[in-house]
């Protein structure tokens with residue numbers, strides 16, 4: 118399919134730890150799901166992450182970033198060194214590689230669905246029907262790296278972190294969230310903390326109010342982030358689409374993953390809806406160095422991320438097939454442990 | 469006891485909504501618990517909150533703040549207008565009254581215990597033994613009000629929020645958390661997001677490392693805020709003392725309240741450990757305008773806040789008695805609804 122004029126060019130970043138293992142299964146399922154499609158996928162692998170940094174000192178060179186830009190999409194595994202590894206400055210891979218990709222490629226919609234599939238145990242006693250998506254802003258907020266410190270290491274140290282929010286940045290992600298709500302159960306919940314973070318909070322509220330006028334059928338709700346965590350565990354069925362900033366979205370999507378069976382199942386898309394750069398699809402989980410190389414990781418989150426990618430690339434049929442195959446596999450999961458590739462094989466065989 | 473030279477002078481701020489109802493029961497229990505103590509309590513009531521603002525336009529006048537400073541402690545109910553009430557600028561009471569008190573009186577330890585009492589249903593299927601305290605920083609972080617906005621209401625609006633963290637502010641609260649851990653199960657978990665909020669995060673980490681040297685028996689753990697919310701619902705028994713910043717503490721304590729039976733049971737102390745100003749004790753819940761005046765509110769959180777207050781004032785015997793009476797009452801709670809004052813009566817009668 119490399120010679121196919123309709124081939125999608127896919128960059129693959131397996132990364133560290135369990136990243137390569139889960140990505141291998143995601144690719145396996147991608148191949149199986151698109152075997153019947155006119156368009157094929159041409160894959161180019163990029164070595165990036167903590168291991169790569171240890172070998173080369175590179176996080177994300179401009180040249181690599183430029184090459185990544187030429188692809189139609191990016192499939193991302195996981196990056197990060199073992200917690201005890203002091204050779205790597207803490208957080209450097211996360212910021213100078215993962216976040217740099219999200220910011221440089223303008224991934225303003227960080228899409229994170231949360232669905233409790235039949236058969237999956239939830240830590241909640243009465244989870245109800247959980248099926249919502251979080252639209253997390255991906256290019257602003259406290260993630261912009263606009264912090265600083267003075268008199269470091271002295272009793273007079275002061276350290277700041279600045280959350281930056283723009284009308285441009287907030288409006289585009291809010292509109293995206295309304296669109297998704299419109300095509301789902303028509304309920305949008307803004308999560309923020311506007312009673313304390315007044316300026317950012319009011320920008321978000323006013324924007325939701327203004328954009329909401331374009332979507333009169335969508336019911337709008339508001340929750341402070343603290344209250345939202347309560348409802349996550351007492352009544353998660355109330356949520357349809359949640360829109361929130363980068364940091365609140367980071368927090369609430371891990372909690373959302375936890376109540377729907379864990380981060381082994383949580384998929385995500387870092388999406389540039391304007392398509393001015395490739396979007397990137399990644400499982401929410403990290404590199405899990407403790408179980409790396411042992412075929413113990415669950416590749417389901419990576420595989421569900423492929424479904425999000427297929428949808429974004431305009432292949433909704435293939436996306437739905439992957440989603441269905443995963444749901445079928447999950448429903449039949451017993452307590453018997455399967456290897457990473459056994460799970461991939463099982464899902465691929467359902468396609 | 470007003471004439472008693474050992475009388476404690478207590479300021480009482482019933483506030484709005486269910487505030488007055490739950491405070492009445494807290495005072496009832498305070499009286500019952502301290503009937504045998506040498507020291508009595510002299511109470512002075514202060515009218516503050518949304519209702520007071522509507523009547524007078526005052527949030528917290530300097531004169532009132534000066535009077536509040538003269539007391540030994542403050543018992544606080546709840547403040548806040550009904551969500552639909554557009555006469556009150558959103559968040560003004562929270563910021564210019566509640567947060568102003570916490571900041572002006574230097575309540576740097578926002579203490580929030582989370583304990584699942586026997587007999588209390590948790591939304592978690594397998595909660596395990598939940599018994600931890602969150603030491604939330606109370607005078608810094610993103611709560612400082614250092615935000616701003618430019619070109620408001622235009623497509624070029626930019627809104628910022630600044631989190632301010634100082635060595636002074638972080639060190640004192642971290643030391644307090646270590647002390648509490650030392651006298652509990654000797655485990656301290658720092659919750660932050662240092663891989664993204666580098667400058668603030670590293671100040672917190674370095675401080676925990678440095679202060680930790682004074683407490684070699686306390687085991688130190690670290691969790692990113694997102695991961696912490698996962699463990700809150702999958703393994704809350706792992707926590708003993710959590711120390712974290714003002715915003716992360718706000719979020720995690722609502723979640724902690726949810727998994728331990730709801731905010732109807734969650735007590736808190738806004739504590740100035742240097743005793744340069746009175747500390748303030750308040751239930752974590754809000755004013756709940758929807759059930760106000762109907763004797764439907766659970767006064768337990770307010771009553772448990774009295775126990776925290778008694779402890780802070782050097783009356784650990786009375787504090788323990790209140791705590792035990794509450795636990796006894798909770799263990800015997802059936803499904804029959806009781807009025808607010810019936811709950812207060814029941815707990816007081818156990819003293």
Ligand SMILES: CC(C)[C@H](C(=O)O)[C@@H](O)C(=O)O
Nearest residue numbers: 211212215367401663664694
């Ligand atoms: C690794 C980290 C920088 C990242 C984030 O905070 O966004 C992760 O937690 C996530 O949610 O994808």
Ligand SMILES: CC(C)[C@H](C(=O)O)[C@@H](O)C(=O)O
Nearest residue numbers: 312313343562563566718752
């Ligand atoms: C009312 C609000 C300002 C307050 C806070 O954010 O601290 C509340 O949520 C709390 O936790 O006491």
